[in-house]
Amino acid sequence: QGSMALVDENRINYELMVELLNTIAAGSEDGAVLVFLPGLREIQTLVEELMRSPTIGDEQRCRVLALHSSLSPQDQQRVFEPTPRGCRKVVVATNIAETSITIDDVVFVVDAGKAKINKYDPAKRMQSLVECWVSQASVKQRTGRAGRVKPGHCFRFFSRNRHRGMDKYEVPEMLRTPLEGLVLQIKTLRLSGTIHEVFKSALEPPAEQSVGAALTTLSEIGAIDSN
Secondary structure, three states, X not given: OHHHHOOOOOOOOHHHHHHHHHHHHHOOOOOEEEEEOOXXXXXXXXXXXXXXXXXXXXXXXXXXXXXXXXXXHHHHHHHHOOOOOOOEEEEEEOOHHHHOOOOOOEEEEEEOOEEEEEEEEOOOOEEEEEEEEOOHHHHHHHHOOOOOOOOOEEEEOOOHHHHHHOOOOOOOHHHOOXXXXXXXXXXXXXXXXXXXXXXXXXXXXXXXXXXHHHHHHHHHOOOOOOO
8 A cells, every 4th residue: 555655646657567568578478468558649658668678679579569540541450460470569559449449469458547538618618638547448448458369468557446436437429529510410400409409308418508609609600590
């Protein structure tokens, strides 16, 4: 408990992560490694640290690949390619590898427990990319990325106490993103009732303030009128 009290879980411990990955790379058990980090900057930082490592930085022993949405389809395809015998694949990815992409030969998962998601402030009418802890459902999903072809291993860079404090599920996208596009879709579909009534019928309706901000913005740019 004393050691955990000294750990700042809000910061990614790259040094410890590199040590863990070196230990995995030096081990006798075969299998690719999948590392979950929140964003591109964090991926670049870890990749740079790994390339300075005498074990993982050796291209004959390890192949380090980044995986995020900014890569071209051709570059993303590289993570599926098998490595030569005796060479271990290490994929450093965002949550794109959580559900969108499946790498079958992953045996080890290293999870920082964070992601960057879009959040909307209806008062400021601004959207921003925010780093936050993922949900317990996402943690489970990430763990399941390991061991698809044989028993796997998952290493989490957060405590059990942190895990207990995570939301059980992700907040629905409709509750954290601008609603202008959805309002226009509802108008196009000519659904019965007002915009506010349609949104209220959702399982988890957005705040009235968010709906009002979307209507105001669309009115200001001339996309809708008083009718």
